[in-house]
Amino acid sequence: MRLLKKIAREVLGDEEVWSRIDVVGDIALIHRKFNYPIDKLKVLGQALLERMPGIKSVWAVEPGTKPPYVLRDLIHLAGERRTETVYREHGCEYLVDLSKVFLVPRLSGEHLRVAKLVEPWEVVFNMFAGAGLFSILIAKMKGAKVYSVDINEYAYKYMVENIRRNKVEGLVVPILGDAASVSLWLRGGVDRVLMPLPELVPDYLDFALLALRYPGKLHMYLHVLVKRGERPRDAAKRVGVPLVAKRCSSFEVERVRLVRTVGPRVAQVVLDLTLEKCEPSPRLGKPYNPKEFLETAPLN
Ligand SMILES: C[S@@+](CC[C@H](N)C(=O)[O-])C[C@H]1O[C@@H](n2cnc3c(N)ncnc32)[C@H](O)[C@@H]1O
Structure with missing residues (x-):
């Protein structure tokens, strides 16, 4: 978390954005505030890829969920165009496609x-x-x-x-x-x-x-x-x-x-x-x- 905060501050001069980043397996998701410029998030995405070796793909998550599956639209920012990943939690492992x-x-x-x-x-x-x-x-x-x-x-x-x-x-x-x-x-x-x-x-x-x-x-x-x-x-x-x-x-x-x-x-x-x-x-x-x-x- 500290590294995310540091990168966000250095790249965007915006510390607050780090709190909207989730890392799921080897994918980083940046929850985009309404109308936040995509170009700025792409720069942040590239920096995350370069400085966090565990991250292979970065996506922006659009605000608002779509019923009934509670999904959000994703916009590709950097790295592999892949939304399937393996997520580990409490000794369990989950394969999941974050777009689905x-x-x-x-x-x-x-x-x-x-x-x-x-x-x-x-x-x-x-x-x-x-x-x-x-x-x-x-x-x-x-x-x-x-x-x-x-x-x-x-x-x-x-x-x-x-x-x-x-x-x-x-x-x-x-x-x-x-x-x-x-x-x-x-x-x-x-x-x-x-x-x-x-x-x-x-x-x-x-x-x-x-x-x-x-x-x-x-x-x-x-x-x-x-x-x-x-x-x-x-x-x-x-x-x-x-x-x-x-x-x-x-x-x-x-x-x-x-x-x-x-x-x-x-x-x-x-x-x-x-x-x-x-x-x-x-x-x-x-x-x-x-x-x-x-x-x-x-x-x-
Ligand atoms: C918030 S998510 C569940 C998250 C999950 N409990 C977890 O912790 O990862 C809600 C889920 O409910 C499902 N859902 C929506 N309507 C449903 C229904 N009528 N019956 C069963 N599942 C439904 C959606 O597809 C979605 O996967």
């Missing part, structure tokens, strides 16, 4: 924190798994069974490959499909649900509650607007607790954490909950077709 699958190294601490909370006997449901980072670490550290779902066929493809690389076949069950459909299938069979996609929490909370057996654990990730003078954790409770209280008559908030800052006064937070008694009311209008998620995607 969501991966943010800043969630690394959160992956470990949640994995530590899991008991080996638990059945875990990861509703929005991406390339499988939470799921694989939980299985590898704790030997727990994890149903690991993503709707993006590339996320699924890389998740399958990463399960193989980390030797957790049989423990992590990769599923391509909509987490809502999978909840109906798992109904009442899981001890812990992870919801690491803030945008879908309000619509998918009922499905998470349907999948759980009680008492059950829930990790609910939210984006909250932090009011002036408010602490992010208080904002998390202000937004998160009413969502749960609407459906659950008995529950406890075990922990509330600031995960990362995602915009001016916008924070990603997580509430860890133990739920005792809930009454989910999912919209069951959509016909339920198990084939929808049990079919595997073409692997090429």
Whole structure:
């Protein structure tokens, strides 16, 4: 980090830009502020390549994500025109294409924190798994069974490959499909649900509650607007607790954490909950077709 800061200061006279650089495997991603000149970032990209031997390719990440896969546009800045890389975290290794699958190294601490909370006997449901980072670490550290779902066929493809690389076949069950459909299938069979996609929490909370057996654990990730003078954790409770209280008559908030800052006064937070008694009311209008998620995607 210190080297990134030094290079950013020397090349652009802008120290602040270093805090927007992520290194994933041998690829550096520079999160571009709206309208920040690409030419300046290209100069920085070239300097990163020359001075950091581990970096082979540099890309600018455009602001804003595109639903439903939460991807961002990438602009090539320097080095190899390649977006696939191997990323290592907590003793696991993940192959991932950063243009096709969501991966943010800043969630690394959160992956470990949640994995530590899991008991080996638990059945875990990861509703929005991406390339499988939470799921694989939980299985590898704790030997727990994890149903690991993503709707993006590339996320699924890389998740399958990463399960193989980390030797957790049989423990992590990769599923391509909509987490809502999978909840109906798992109904009442899981001890812990992870919801690491803030945008879908309000619509998918009922499905998470349907999948759980009680008492059950829930990790609910939210984006909250932090009011002036408010602490992010208080904002998390202000937004998160009413969502749960609407459906659950008995529950406890075990922990509330600031995960990362995602915009001016916008924070990603997580509430860890133990739920005792809930009454989910999912919209069951959509016909339920198990084939929808049990079919595997073409692997090429
Ligand atoms: C924020 S990313 C997950 C990141 C991952 N947990 C990690 O730590 O690397 C959210 C993921 O949810 C997936 N997704 C979006 N809508 C979905 C749905 N309805 N059902 C299942 N997955 C969905 C996206 O494709 C994306 O990969």
